Amino acid sequence: MKYKCDLIQDLMPLCTDDSASEGSKKAVFEHMAECKTCSEYYQKLMQNVEMETDQDDVKTSEYAAIARKIRRRKLKYRTLLAVLTCSAFLLLGNYAMGYHFTAGAAARNSGKLNPSSKVLGTLDWGNIKFFFYEGDCNYDTIAADRHWNGWRSDDNYFAWPKYPADKGKLTVTSPLYFWDYDRGILLFPLLSEDPDITRVTITAFGLSKSTDIDTGELAVLAFENGDASLSQDAVGYAYDQYGAIKYELSYDKSMGRWVWE
Template identity: 30%
Template sequence: MKYNCELIRDLLLLCQDNVASTASQTAVNEHLLECAECRSFKKNMKIVNLQQNTSKMKDAETISHTKVAKRIRKRKPLIIVCLALVTILVTYFSYSYATGKRFDAYNCSQNSRWVDEESILLGDVDMAPFHIYLYENEEKYRTIATKYSFPFWELGSSSWANKTDDLVKLVGWYSVRDDGQGITVVPIECFDENVEYIEMGANDSRLRKEIKGGEVIIFSWAKSLRWNDLDGIAYSKEGEPLYKLGYDVKNATIKTDELRWLPVLK
């Protein structure tokens, strides 16, 4: 043979690491064609290298798993806290939803026991933190109050007004003072063509609204007012009083649902 086996085997190591010259690689290939022992040596080299690489991979995988396990152990308290918070939040939101609280005021008002599929929404008033909804039911007009309390809207109190055949009538009524915050809402529907406008409220907060037949006109104040503070009067185009808000009862006991627009006697 042209080359010594020991020399070729040394060159095999260089070839394996891809650092042998082209001439050395050619010499190794020519020798391997002639020498069975060197071919066997090369084969054994591949097996040993494969075993070494496999062992290194297993060691690296073991080290990686160990690092992951250590990170999990370090973060375990944080994971437990996060899971506890998630559980608390899910319980809180589920309970709030079950008790009628909602993320928007309208859906909250729909959860009132006075609102059903037959209820008709006549209008609404947004006066933060309140949002008032006016509904017409089969027998009465219902005024439903909702109030924002982060992060939900929740139902407040409600009131009603009786249905009448009056040409000028209340289609709701709401006045409340809650945690230092007050609100008064008085919705009116007018079918008397002679009524041009309505004035209502105390001197420093008296409002005037033009009347359009059949439309719901809403008076609102960011304070609680008693009915006798409203001093509601409906006027003709000429400024003549036609109706006045009050009670048509003679006994000492009066009820809110008896409040009506009474014709002014001439």
């Protein structure tokens, strides 16, 4: 043999990672063809190199999986942060523009009520909710409209003074005619201070409706209409427990209001 085994075995690691020169590789492989001991030594050396390579591949795969998990987690956090930021801007913008989560909040924050105002009752009409309030000097009605991003009262506000002549009687807080795009509704809010009154019947737009009356409790008769014009030809009667008419609804043109006489 041309070279000693020790020298050849020293060159073998350079051959396994392909860093040996072509002359050294030729000397190593020619020597192994004649030396069984060195050939077996090279085979073991190659097995160790393959095992190390496999372990490196496993570690690389694990590191890649961890990196992907970290990237996904960062993406989730960024998405969540973006959603929260957009939601905050939306909520602040809605509040600044007068939109609220509930119809009641929209009505209370309309700026039309006094601190002493209290809710007498409500009425739902599609996407619109009417709130009837009583203040120290007025009866107030606020209509809250439901939009895709919340409730808003806009300028839908009606006020009816408390007339001294109505005290102790059946009062109507002025019929309210509300028009919404292609439909209208005529509301008769009724509040009685007369314990004799038990029932009220009103006819408007050719339709008659009745409601029971409890002293101090609000009742509302509503009439829908597809015509934007408001008729003042409503007829109404208030009955006592025996069915006798005690008050009749009439329109006072001089005062521009409805009264029970």
